[in-house]
Amino acid sequence: MSHEVFDRVAEYYDAARPGYPDGVYDAVAALCAMSLDGAVVVDVGAxxxxxxxxxxxxxxRVxxxxxxxxxxxxxMAHSASPGVVVGDGNALPLRSGxxxxVCYAQSWHWLRPADSIGEAVRVLRPGGVVAAWWNTVDLGATPDDAQxxxxxxxxxFERRLAASCPAYWGPALPQWRVPQVAKxxxxxxxxVQEAWIHWVRQVSVDDMMLDLRSHSFVAALGEEAAAEVLRRERGELRKAAPDGELEVPMRVYLAMARTARDADG
Structure with missing residues (x-):
């Protein structure tokens, strides 16, 4: 199960996964037609x-x-005063309305599509917003994003990972598409409204390796094979960045939708 995989690499995930640019939060707030300040938010797959x-x-209020x-x-070790619940996004342990x-940051693709969106709609107030987004490296134009x-x-780097990791799913594969949350x-x-937000990540080679270690397709390799991939990639990235610092073009795919404001739609 996905949570068991990520629990095994929680320290790497915590140490080196990138955050999200301001544009993501700005776009969601704009659709909500309200400031996020004071908004009641459920972060699913947090x-x-x-x-x-x-x-x-x-x-x-999260x-x-x-x-x-x-x-x-x-x-809980790093965040100031969120409510925290162990639970399943396919059956949210929350009252309706x-x-x-309700948002999914880098998580919706682990859930059942109809069940998860149905649950999001159930727990939202009239006029509430459901949003999902994913960070990904920017390898160039795709059918989803021409920029x-x-x-x-x-x-x-991504092509080597695709060749080495059988569970790899990402933009190095010609068949890769963003998760079908808009559908x-x-x-x-x-x-539904969709957007791409482009940004640049400043990251050290060492932190890039910690980030790589946190991905499910690397965790699925097992310790010995994962260590070999990390050793190889550290060497290759050092060639690309002799000073040990990388500028990584990134893009966030964002899909969001507002529920009806009242029973009449």
């Missing part, structure tokens, strides 16, 4: 609290839900 902290910093107890322990925003700008070293929202009767 993990170690990357999005939770971003929401708290903007004044939101309940973080995740099935992984070790992941949530990391969240209690939230202004990519990936450098050669990053393209090579699931549409099938639930919601009017």
């Amino acid at each position: 993990g170690t609290g990357i999005a939770t902290r971003g929401l708290l910093a903007r004044g939101a 309940t973080a839900i995740d099935p992984g107890q070790r992941m949530l322990a990391r969240l 209690v939230a202004d925003l 990519g700008t990936g450098p050669d070293w990053l393209v090579a 699931a929202m549409g099938e639930a009767g919601l009017d």
Whole structure:
């Protein structure tokens, strides 16, 4: 199960996964037609609290839900006053009509599409917003986003991972697409908006390796094979960045929809 995989690598996830640019929170707030300050937010699949902290910093009142107890322990160690619940995004342990925003940061693809969106709609107040987003490296134009700008070293890095890790799913694969959350929202009767937010991550080679160690496709290799991939990639990235510092073009895919304001829609 996904939470068992991530619980095994919780310390790496906590140490080195990137945050999200301001544009993500700005876009969600704009659709909510309200400030996140004071908003009641449910962060589903909150993990170690990357999005939770971003929401708290903007004044939101956050309940973080995740099935992984070790992941949530990391969240509680670093986050100021969120509500924390061990739970399943397919059956949220919350009353109906209690939230202004239900969000999934880097997590919705682990859930059942119809069940999870149905649960999000159930716990939202009339006019509430459901949003899902994912960070990914920017390798260049895709069918989903025509503005990519990936450098050669990053393209090579992802292609090596695709060749070495059978569970790899990412932009180095020609068949890769963003998770189909917009389709699931549409099938639930919601009017969906989509956006790409581009940004640049400044990160050391060492932290890039910690980040890589946190990914499920590396964790699935087992310790010996994962260690070999990390050793190789550390050497390759040092060639690309002799000073040990990387500029990684990134992009966030964001899908969001507002529920009807009242029973009449």
